[in-house]
Amino acid sequence: MQISIVIPLLNEKESLTELHDWIASVMQSNHFVYEVIFIDDGSTDGSWQSIQALAQKNSNVKGIQFLRNYGKSQALHAGFHAAQGEVVITMDADLQDNPEEIPELYKMIKEEGYHIVSGWKKKRYDSVIAKNLPSKLFNWAARRTSGVRLHDFNCGLKAFDQMVVKNIEVSGDMHRYIPVLAKNAGFSKITEKVVQHQARKYGHTKFGAERFINGFLDLITIWFVSKFGRQPMHLFGALGVFMFVVGFGFSLYLGIDKLFLNPTGRLITERPQFYIALTAMIIGTQLFLAGFLGEIMVRSRKNDTRYNISNKINV
Structure with missing residues (x-):
């Protein structure tokens, strides 16, 4: 035809x-x-x-x-x-x-x-x-x-x-x-x-x-x-690693500052950098997990029916 x-x-x-x-x-x-x-x-x-x-x-x-x-x-x-x-x-x-x-x-x-x-x-x-x-x-x-x-x-x-x-x-x-x-x-x-x-x-x-x-x-x-779409880890994993590194960097800075530079200063939990570090590492971990879940879904995806046909003519 x-x-x-x-x-x-x-x-x-x-x-x-x-x-x-x-x-x-x-x-x-x-x-x-x-x-x-x-x-x-x-x-x-x-x-x-x-x-x-x-x-x-x-x-x-x-x-x-x-x-x-x-x-x-x-x-x-x-x-x-x-x-x-x-x-x-x-x-x-x-x-x-x-x-x-x-x-x-x-x-x-x-x-x-x-x-x-x-x-x-x-x-x-x-x-x-x-x-x-x-x-x-x-x-x-x-x-x-x-x-x-x-x-x-x-x-x-x-x-x-x-x-x-x-x-x-x-x-x-x-x-x-x-x-x-x-x-x-x-x-x-x-x-x-x-x-x-x-x-x-x-x-x-x-x-x-x-x-x-x-x-x-x-x-x-x-x-x-x-x-x-085929490799969601490339996006979510990269963003997750970036956020985790940012959070870990803040944590490292706070630890060094408290132990060696200003041991008598404020508690770490009283400083805003602590919450920035904690939030960044949590978000980074979640993004990384989202990438893993996305990879699993891509590999296990099956074709689904998106419509129902009630009648056909000559088909």
């Missing part, structure tokens, strides 16, 4: 038929062998019934229904697991991503050899204050922190080589950082393509301002995990 199109959605019933027909037209005109995988992330508006109807009409349509809303990352994870295409395209279900971009994205993966091609919505139709400015700040921080030079990490329209989606773990709210996860996994051929952004035709956005706060927190998490 040439192309798998993975579409996570939440309450997008009004747009599904139009989106399907648009995708089918593009696929047929380019003679692609394809599948469309809709992942219903706990919709309550009848989206699943629309997917069932589309699957009856077109055998290339596949569906996965979650038992409840688990989030876009979990939906993408399920879609990636089910995808069989050589190239995997992700896009949103709200008709803001243009399926006409798919042939060029496919070509950039298969013929030009990129691992990931990320869409860049250079001209947007979102609110400047509500989405554009926070998005620019978010993307700047993501570029600086991750080293991945993309203008639009949030764009849902992306193309992946199959090897990428089968070898990365998308969890939490990490869907924004799939290119970063891929880079950390060794897939370094990442580029972007300017894509057409369209105004939302139906419904309203499912993401509020809190997604940017969560995005920055996730950025810190992914930075930490990429650097120390």
Whole structure:
């Protein structure tokens, strides 16, 4: 199979038929062998019934229904697991991503050899204050922190080589950082393509301002995990040793001062340096133990189920 199109959605019933027909037209005109995988992330508006109807009409349509809303990352994870295409395209279900971009994205993966091609919505139709400015700040921080030079990490329209989606773990709210996860996994051929952004035709956005706060927190998490996730002792152990040495240094100073320099002075317990030394050594010991526990957890970690599927179609 040439192309798998993975579409996570939440309450997008009004747009599904139009989106399907648009995708089918593009696929047929380019003679692609394809599948469309809709992942219903706990919709309550009848989206699943629309997917069932589309699957009856077109055998290339596949569906996965979650038992409840688990989030876009979990939906993408399920879609990636089910995808069989050589190239995997992700896009949103709200008709803001243009399926006409798919042939060029496919070509950039298969013929030009990129691992990931990320869409860049250079001209947007979102609110400047509500989405554009926070998005620019978010993307700047993501570029600086991750080293991945993309203008639009949030764009849902992306193309992946199959090897990428089968070898990365998308969890939490990490869907924004799939290119970063891929880079950390060794897939370094990442580029972007300017894509057409369209105004939302139906419904309203499912993401509020809190997604940017969560995005920055996730950025810190992914930075930490990429650097120390496999060997947490390198961070916690180093900090623990540093704190313990500081505390031990203060203790040594207090002991020498009391025994040789000022034996008739204040008791050691009456001096503030004593409490600094005690606190530093306790913190150092705790950090060191945290590093040990982290190493044990990394080595004993097993894959856990992050979502429950209630129904499948053609999968």
